[in-house]
Amino acid sequence: MSDEQRFLDRLAERNAQRGDEPTWIAARRQAGAARFEAFGFPHRRIEEWKYTNVRDIARGDFTLATDAEFSPATAAALTLPLDAYRLTFVDGVFAPALSDLGSLPEGVQVMPLSHALEENHEAVGGPLGRLTGVDFSSFAALNTAFMEEGAVVRLAPRTVVDKPIVLQFLSRAGEQEVMSHPRILVEAGGRSEATLIEHHVGDAEAANFTNLVEEIILERGAILSHYKLQEAPLKDRHIASIHIEQARDSRYVSFNLNLGGGLVRNDLVSDLNGEGAEAIYNGLFYGQGRQHVDNHTLVNHNAPRTFSRENYKGILDDRAHGVFNGKVIVKRDSQQIEADQSNANLLLSDRAEIDTKPELEIYADDVKCAHGATTGQLDEEAIFALRTRGIDEQTARGLLTLAFAGEVMDRVDLDAVSERVELTVAGKLPERFNLAGLVETASAFNEE
Numbered sequence: 001m002s003d004e005q006r007f008l009d010r011l012a013e014r015n016a017q018r019g020d021e022p023t024w025i026a027a028r029r030q031a032g033a034a035r036f037e038a039f040g041f042p043h044r045r046i047e048e049w050k051y052t053n054v055r056d057i058a059r060g061d062f063t064l065a066t067d068a069e070f071s072p073a074t075a076a077a078l079t080l081p082l083d084a085y086r087l088t089f090v091d092g093v094f095a096p097a098l099s100d101l102g103s104l105p106e107g108v109q110v111m112p113l114s115h116a117l118e119e120n121h122e123a124v125g126g127p128l129g130r131l132t133g134v135d136f137s138s139f140a141a142l143n144t145a146f147m148e149e150g151a152v153v154r155l156a157p158r159t160v161v162d163k164p165i166v167l168q169f170l171s172r173a174g175e176q177e178v179m180s181h182p183r184i185l186v187e188a189g190g191r192s193e194a195t196l197i198e199h200h201v202g203d204a205e206a207a208n209f210t211n212l213v214e215e216i217i218l219e220r221g222a223i224l225s226h227y228k229l230q231e232a233p234l235k236d237r238h239i240a241s242i243h244i245e246q247a248r249d250s251r252y253v254s255f256n257l258n259l260g261g262g263l264v265r266n267d268l269v270s271d272l273n274g275e276g277a278e279a280i281y282n283g284l285f286y287g288q289g290r291q292h293v294d295n296h297t298l299v300n301h302n303a304p305r306t307f308s309r310e311n312y313k314g315i316l317d318d319r320a321h322g323v324f325n326g327k328v329i330v331k332r333d334s335q336q337i338e339a340d341q342s343n344a345n346l347l348l349s350d351r352a353e354i355d356t357k358p359e360l361e362i363y364a365d366d367v368k369c370a371h372g373a374t375t376g377q378l379d380e381e382a383i384f385a386l387r388t389r390g391i392d393e394q395t396a397r398g399l400l401t402l403a404f405a406g407e408v409m410d411r412v413d414l415d416a417v418s419e420r421v422e423l424t425v426a427g428k429l430p431e432r433f434n435l436a437g438l439v440e441t442a443s444a445f446n447e448e
Contacts, residue, residue, distance in 0.1 A: 003058040004040050008033060010179075013146055014064060015054055016033055022121050025147075028129060032144030035134040043136055051355045052294045057237050062179035062209050065091035070098060070170055078201045080416045084164040085110055087151050091172055091208060092180025096150060098168075107156030107192075113183055115338075116152040124152060128185055131215040131243040137267070143181040143213040150183035153196065157189035157219070164195040164414070169210065171202025171236055184214040188222035190248075193336075197221045197227040198418070200238065200260070207235035207262075214242040215279045218250035220274065225253045227360045229417055231424075232261040234289060241267045248274030248303075255412060256312075258285040258293050259424045265294045272299065272306035283312035284408045286425055287352070288318030294323035301330045301337045304364075304423060308338075313408050314345040315401060316352035327359040328371070334364050341371040348378065348397075398426035423439065 001009075008176055013035055016211070042049040046074040057177040076099050087110060088098035101110055116124050134141040151167050169182065186196065200210065210232070218224060232238050238261040244252050258264055270279040276281040285293040299308040314322040328339045345354045358371040378400050386396035402409075412418050 004037055007142065008037060008061070010064065014146065016048070019164065022125070023259040024125050025117070029145050032134045032141045033149070035141035036138055036145055039138040039141060050298065051321070054263070056263055057209055057239070057270055060177060060179075060209060060237075062177050065178045065180065065393070067091050068093040068095035068098075070095060070172060072098070074203070075170060079168065079188075080166065080197065080420070082164060082166065082197070082414065082416050084166045084197070086166040086168060087112065088168040088170065089180070090150065090170045090181060091178045092149055092169075092182055092210070094360070095170075098170075103163060104157065107159035108161055109152065109154040111152055113152055113162050113185070114148060124185065127215065127217060128183070129215075131217070131245055131372045132213050132241050133231065135163065136241060136243075139211050140213055140241050142210050143183065143241070146181040147183050150185070153184075153186045154189045155192035155194055155222070157181035157191060159192045161194040164197050166199060168199045169198075169200045171200070171206040171208045171210070171233055173203035173205040173207070173233075177207050179209040179211065181211045181213075184212070186214070186216040186224070188216075188218045188220045188224055191221040191222040192219075195225045195227070197229065197414070198303070199229045199231070201231040202233050202236065204233055206350075209237045210237075210239070212240040212254055214240065216242070216244040216252070217245065218246045218252060220247045220248045222247070223251045225255075225413075227255045227412075227414065227417055228257065229420060230258045230264065231257075231420065232260050234291065236261050236262060237263045240261065242269070244270045244279070246270060246272050246274065246277040246279065249276035250274070251278045251280075253280045254282060256281065256415070257417070257421055258281040258295070258297065259421065261293070263292050265296070267296045269298045270300065270308070271302055272308065273302050274303045275303050277303065278307040280308070281310040281312070282408045282411055283310075284315075284405055284421065285312070286315045288317045289320065290318070291320045293320070295325070299328045299339065300341065301328070301334045302332065304335045304337065306334065306337050308340070310341040310446060312343045313405055313410060314343070314354055314359065315348065316345065316354060317348040319349070319351045321352070322352070322354045324356045324361070324373070326371070328369065329362075330362045330364050330367055330369065332363040335366040336367075337364070337367050339367070339369045344404075345373075345375040346377065346401065347375060364418065390392055394427070401448065402426040421443060427439040
């Protein structure tokens with residue numbers, strides 16, 4: 001049996017359990033399955049997957065979760081301590097007992113995809129799959145074939161959401177590995193504004209597979225701050241395809257923070273389709289052990305006077321492997337655009353590895369574009385300087401590592417998110433030091 005056939009057999013089993021559903025959903029499932037069967041799993045002879053081997057996923061024998069049971073105490077310990085509207089999923093299954101939507105403001109809809117399909121499937125069917133179709137990748141096709149749960153977030157024009165919206169995805173440890181294929185749809189009306197936090201976390205011993213597709217549509221003047229905090233267990237596999245469509249004067253700010261997962265791949269694509277549209281990508285990936293973290297980003301400047309800024313930082317220890325491929329495409333007649341892209345990497349071990357490839361494709365002449373990539377190690381003189389202040393070597397290295405991440409983390413407005421990142425990157429730091437001052441000192445050495 002081929003690797004693909006094993007997944008298709010699981011799909012056939014699941015389809016046999018389904019009740020009646022709208023014709024368009026069944027047709028899309030068939031299209032997704034057909035494209036997945038035709039594509040097969042990507043291999044390293046494909047340029048986009050040159051540095052990422054997905055054999056561990058392809059050969060996995062994953063089942064589908066049938067319940068959302070999860071220890072409330074464990075969930076509470078994993079949950080970000082935030083006053084927020086929250087939807088929680090356990091292995092891809094909606095968990096109402098762990099969710100809290102409270103009283104949503106007027107003009108805001110947040111619901112599981114399954115509920116949205118039951119209430120008004122035609123309203124969901126139009127935008128769903130429009131940005132990320134079955135041809136985007138094998139994993140997008142597989143997601144479409146299994147698509148049944150996820151989240152729908154809708155903001156009416158001029159709506160400002162008073163607190164963050166959290167989509168929490170919990171991964172359980174069990175006797176059998178499971179897979180989930182969540183689908184997220186965000187539609188932000190003109191001049192609306194919100195903060196969306198997508199949080200992936202779970203039991204330390206979980207070893208599951210998450211295959212996420214997310215489509216975000218920003219109408220004129222809409223503003224979305226999108227935090228993706230990926231703290232999946234170190235045996236989990238995490239594949240994500242995120243596509244953003246931006247109209248005139250819209251602003252999308254991404255914080256793509258990857259700390260967990262054994263095998264991770266993020267595809268992040270923005271289409272800047274209207275003048276004044278702006279995309280800001282802030283990325284941080286931290287790898288240890290044998291983690292593999294691959295970030296592919298693409299910004300399409302499809303209209304004149306659009307703007308993009310991208311700053312990704314990688315920190316790799318032990319035998320971790322990082323991949324960054326950032327591409328900016330300036331379409332013909334997209335004049336007076338500004339695009340800046342940077343990828344800096346810190347290797348904490350001689351065995352850690354980074355493959356980085358920033359790219360620019362420019363088909364217009366009145367543009368301001370820049371890109372660059374650097375890779376280095378901790379400065380031994382900076383470590384010595386901190387040790388002369390009474391700091392042990394481990395803490396000094398943690399501070400310098402945290403200082404390296406500071407350019408990205410300084411832009412994070414949520415303390416609960418910052419604290420999770422700092423704890424992973426630098427460990428538990430002693431409170432007796434003036435950490436802010438020491439990090440500032442360490443940052444000065446990094447800049448030199």
